[in-house]
Amino acid sequence: VFHSSKKKTNMAKIQNVLFLIWLDSNIDENSTDCQNTISQLQQVISSVNIFTDGEACLRFVKNIADAQVCLIISGTLGERIVPQIHNLIQVDSIFIFCNNKTYHEKWVKNWPKIKGVFTEIKSICTAVKTTVRQSEQDSISMSFVDTNVTLSKDQIEPSFMYTTILKEILLTIQFEEQHIRDYIEYCRNMFANNPNELKLIDKFESQHRTKSAVWWYTYECFLYVMLNRALRQMDGNIIIKMGFVITYLHQQIDELYREQVKAGKFNKSFIVYRGQKMAKVEFEKLQKIKNGLLSFNNFLSTSKKREIGMNFASSNDIVHSDNVGILFVMTIEPHQSTTSFASVAHISDFGTSEDEILFAMHSVFRINEIKPMNEHQNVYQVNLTLTTDKDKDLQILTDRIREECAPNSKGWFRVALVLNKMGQFETAQQVYEMLLEQETVEKEKADIFNQLGQMMRQRGKYKEAICFYEKDLEISQKTLSPNHPELAVSYNNIGVVYEEMHDYTNALLYYEKALKIKQQTLPSNHLDFAGSYNNIGNVYDEMGEYAKAISSYEQALVIKQQSLPQTHPSLATTYNNLGTTYERMKNYSKARSCFEKAVDIAQKSLPATHPTLKKCQNDLERIKTKM
Numbered sequence: 001v002f003h004s005s006k007k008k009t010n011m012a013k014i015q016n017v018l019f020l021i022w023l024d025s026n027i028d029e030n031s032t033d034c035q036n037t038i039s040q041l042q043q044v045i046s047s048v049n050i051f052t053d054g055e056a057c058l059r060f061v062k063n064i065a066d067a068q069v070c071l072i073i074s075g076t077l078g079e080r081i082v083p084q085i086h087n088l089i090q091v092d093s094i095f096i097f098c099n100n101k102t103y104h105e106k107w108v109k110n111w112p113k114i115k116g117v118f119t120e121i122k123s124i125c126t127a128v129k130t131t132v133r134q135s136e137q138d139s140i141s142m143s144f145v146d147t148n149v150t151l152s153k154d155q156i157e158p159s160f161m162y163t164t165i166l167k168e169i170l171l172t173i174q175f176e177e178q179h180i181r182d183y184i185e186y187c188r189n190m191f192a193n194n195p196n197e198l199k200l201i202d203k204f205e206s207q208h209r210t211k212s213a214v215w216w217y218t219y220e221c222f223l224y225v226m227l228n229r230a231l232r233q234m235d236g237n238i239i240i241k242m243g244f245v246i247t248y249l250h251q252q253i254d255e256l257y258r259e260q261v262k263a264g265k266f267n268k269s270f271i272v273y274r275g276q277k278m279a280k281v282e283f284e285k286l287q288k289i290k291n292g293l294l295s296f297n298n299f300l301s302t303s304k305k306r307e308i309g310m311n312f313a314s315s316n317d318i319v320h321s322d323n324v325g326i327l328f329v330m331t332i333e334p335h336q337s338t339t340s341f342a343s344v345a346h347i348s349d350f351g352t353s354e355d356e357i358l359f360a361m362h363s364v365f366r367i368n369e370i371k372p373m374n375e376h377q378n379v380y381q382v383n384l385t386l387t388t389d390k391d392k393d394l395q396i397l398t399d400r401i402r403e404e405c406a407p408n409s410k411g412w413f414r415v416a417l418v419l420n421k422m423g424q425f426e427t428a429q430q431v432y433e434m435l436l437e438q439e440t441v442e443k444e445k446a447d448i449f450n451q452l453g454q455m456m457r458q459r460g461k462y463k464e465a466i467c468f469y470e471k472d473l474e475i476s477q478k479t480l481s482p483n484h485p486e487l488a489v490s491y492n493n494i495g496v497v498y499e500e501m502h503d504y505t506n507a508l509l510y511y512e513k514a515l516k517i518k519q520q521t522l523p524s525n526h527l528d529f530a531g532s533y534n535n536i537g538n539v540y541d542e543m544g545e546y547a548k549a550i551s552s553y554e555q556a557l558v559i560k561q562q563s564l565p566q567t568h569p570s571l572a573t574t575y576n577n578l579g580t581t582y583e584r585m586k587n588y589s590k591a592r593s594c595f596e597k598a599v600d601i602a603q604k605s606l607p608a609t610h611p612t613l614k615k616c617q618n619d620l621e622r623i624k625t626k627m
Contacts, residue, residue, distance in 0.1 A: 017139040020045040024074035054081045068092035075104045138277045141232040141297035146289040147393040163297040163362045165405040175244035213248040218349040236424035256342030266334035272302035273309030277323040300359035325379035336388035339363040446475040488517040527563045530556040572601040595620040
């Protein structure tokens, strides 16, 4: 049970997709009976939120943004609060806990989210357990990719991109026993108030080597819930902490796959099933990309038994909700698969009853046919085929993602770069700091400090950025020649930060240091000079020294004209910079001439909606009004 808002925030990162709320005005947390009830509920959901006031409970539910709510309400409060809370989108299910079952069964018939009226906690726990499993089944992370259009990197769903690349990187890392100890310690801190989970953590600590990764994943404990939520939310911090779980689980599935194929278990194509609910808005997206790709970004549990899938797809409340039921019917060609899978019935904690086929993380399917199931209202059958190694769309997409995600880096360093790209800066910084502790090569340390500097600059933490950039510079000055080109890069990085801090004197100082090194090492018409002159021009413009700004921009322009095509958009940018400075000097005729040249080049080289073209056009229209 958690009362601290900070603890609730932490628990939200690792608990089930459902919030469990117990609302009863007679709750006495100090009583043995109440503590026993809480203990039983925590065996189903790790975090139990307790309320004795209906209005406070209502406010709490309304503020939940990224999860569903399961409510246990006393009969007395239920009659009053259910009409206010029932239709909230956050509310998944309601259970009435009372002494007078006959009386309350009369009014609950009007409210389809109420799953039943109960007089003892054991039966509620059984019912909630079923609801939790359905909810976990429904909440698996999926990405849709329309292969009928050419996607830019910005149009690829982040969950598809990052699960692809994080899986690829994590499988190259050699995890050590310390990673497991750190994860166990993290879990103990998170579940400090849950005796049931603490016992399971002790069990994991003593038996994680003797029990298989598949067994632990299918076992009802913190691990399954935490991993699925982390992958669903793309929580880099927990994904990294559980990297060894992802790796060991993938390795075991891969090993079982090879063994089972060799033993003839998968001699021909076969079908597996998965049932779940899906929000109607998501289902509409799925319908629009028929023949496209669908990826399951978690590990994917399926069954060879159709009835198991149908049980999850056709729950009673589908008709009255914003969801539809989905039965995925998946055709598998075992010898051409891009994803490992295995029959795990013999080692799963579920046993043989579900005839489970477990797929490795980020399995990708081709969407074939989507059709309503006439015998079940609001339930659809979606036919999928597991992609093969000959699927060109998937290969093109995967190659593009690799290009975008630091393809020349490896291991933990690449993990940090990807986390930074995901915007998970704090976790990226933790990885970089871990690397600094382990690194002995000075050049590698300099690269890490440089990355930390870039990350701090992106976050607007300019003093920290300069501190890291200066550490990078200090190492580079010791290990490189005085005019080495990498020093110019370091000086330029520091100059950029000072410019963004509006400290133009220091910005100019560092830009000129970078320029001086380039003058000693590069041909006079090298394109890198244009960047330096442009930066110096920007600073002079901000300082109000317009004549010097014009001179610097013109030097940049001359070099670009010598090195680039005459319609290159970079020339448009420089002409626009010149126009802006002339405008500030109130020389409107020259400003207009520069803006016109900028627009002309931009129109020839950029799409009509490109922001650079729009800016050039707006600047030109503005100057016309001043003449």
